Amino acid sequence: MNGVESVEIEVVRLAHGRDLALPDYATAAAAGADLLAAIDGEIELGPLERKIVPTGISLALPVGFEAQVRPRSGLAAKNGITVANAPGTIDADYRGEVGVILINLSREPFKITRGMRIAQLVIARHARAIWREVGELDRTARGAGGFGSTGVATGDAKTGTG
Incomplete structure (x- = not known):
């Protein structure tokens, strides 16, 4: 694809997913490929209920x-249906079935049916950190400010230690 890096991913279709499509991108520029529910019948997800x-x-x-x-x-x-551990991470050494932990944050039950697009899968490069303990970190304008310290409106940002 023009300007987009590609990586080959080996996929095994398990017996209960043989008739379902492999993850696929809905549009040419989509970052995430759709994952489908490989279930028999349907699953009802009640309010605040979560299931793999x-x-x-x-x-x-x-x-x-x-x-x-x-x-x-x-x-x-x-x-109100989301992934409970979003984003869930699948490591390079995991070989089990991809499961999606869905949670219903609405007040109404939700039915999941076979083949339903339930989540998306984004393939990403990552680096491993080499931890180097130091006595002090360099200073920045933001400092230790976090959890809303920069405000919600333009110009709300605090400076210094937040």
Whole structure:
């Protein structure tokens, strides 16, 4: 694809996902590929209930890459359905089935059916940190300010230690 890095990911379709499509991108510029529910019948997710939904696939990611399981914005906005551990991380050495931990944050039950697009998968490079303990960190304008210290409106930012 023009200007977009590609990486080959080995995928195994498990028996209960044989008839379902592999993860696919909805548009040419989409970052996330849709994951499908590989379930028999349907699952009802009650208000504030969470369940691991199988996808019927296992992956082999190259070392230096991870797969991030993220919510689908339409399910979140319209139905209050999101990924409980968003983003969920699939490491390069994991070979089990990709499962999606869905949670219903609405007041209404939600039905998940076979083949439903339930989440998206983003493939990303990552680095491993080499931790170097120091006695003090360099100073920045933001300092230790966090958890809303920069405000919500333009010009709200505090300086110094926040």
